[in-house]
Amino acid sequence: MEFSLPHHIAAMPGWLAIMLTAGVPVLLALALGHAMHQIFTPQEFAANAQIGAVKYGFVVEIYAVVAALALVGSWDIYQTARDTVQQETSNLYMLALAVDSFGGADLAPARDEMRTAIRLYAGAVVANDWPVMQAGQPGTGSEAAFQRLARAFLDVEGRSDGQHALKQNVGDWLAAVAKARIERLSVMSRTLSGLIWALVLTVSVATISFQWFFGGGHVALHYTMGAIIALIVGAVLLVSLKLAFPFVGDPALLTPRPYLSLMEVT
Numbered sequence: 001m002e003f004s005l006p007h008h009i010a011a012m013p014g015w016l017a018i019m020l021t022a023g024v025p026v027l028l029a030l031a032l033g034h035a036m037h038q039i040f041t042p043q044e045f046a047a048n049a050q051i052g053a054v055k056y057g058f059v060v061e062i063y064a065v066v067a068a069l070a071l072v073g074s075w076d077i078y079q080t081a082r083d084t085v086q087q088e089t090s091n092l093y094m095l096a097l098a099v100d101s102f103g104g105a106d107l108a109p110a111r112d113e114m115r116t117a118i119r120l121y122a123g124a125v126v127a128n129d130w131p132v133m134q135a136g137q138p139g140t141g142s143e144a145a146f147q148r149l150a151r152a153f154l155d156v157e158g159r160s161d162g163q164h165a166l167k168q169n170v171g172d173w174l175a176a177v178a179k180a181r182i183e184r185l186s187v188m189s190r191t192l193s194g195l196i197w198a199l200v201l202t203v204s205v206a207t208i209s210f211q212w213f214f215g216g217g218h219v220a221l222h223y224t225m226g227a228i229i230a231l232i233v234g235a236v237l238l239v240s241l242k243l244a245f246p247f248v249g250d251p252a253l254l255t256p257r258p259y260l261s262l263m264e265v266t
Helices: 004-013 015-037 042-047 047-103 105-134 143-154 161-190 193-215 220-242 258-266
Strands: none
Touching: 004 015, 004 220, 015 193, 015 220, 042 047, 042 105, 047 105, 047 143, 047 193, 047 220, 047 258, 105 143, 105 161, 105 258, 143 161, 193 220
């Protein structure tokens, strides 16, 4: 897949992802700084300070725009995924609360089927959907469980006026679950394009590299500034990756805990 490298980095344990996205830029910055100071003299750095600062300012502006693009796009993906999970589980919870409204001994089998269908659907999301979502692949592992859930609520016949009125709400809740389910399964297909990740990486490397084309002052200051700039670049990259792939990583930003809770409610 085109986003395999960003996906794999986001899926790493938290400590390893931090070491990679922070350590690699810092090491790159220090290595470039050492190489530049071996090639050019302090006088040459000083002579290039004015024009170098102007060019570096231009590179920083480009990086700011690209970083903002990546962060906003990643935040949108995370927010969509979070809201989708919340909508799906909240409507499932309303269905669970509605079960007891279908009272009467003759509807006992129907109530048992409703509770079973909710548990099976929540279990199918955890066991079947979540692994493929973490892998960034399409999947329909909960399809059969959802069809059973729909049939369990739509096929029951109300006995009272209140139950007939509740059937309308039940249909709306099921429709909301279906809509949220489709959106949840399609979240990973909306991730940032591989071209955007390539652009982010290219501009990040340029930002880390261009700072060494001008000098002035003590060399230790340049190494310190270089390391700090590299840390900022790595932090932006890590946050973008975690937001763009909210279902993966240890810990992941989004977990199947709400669905597990639904299995206990019913």
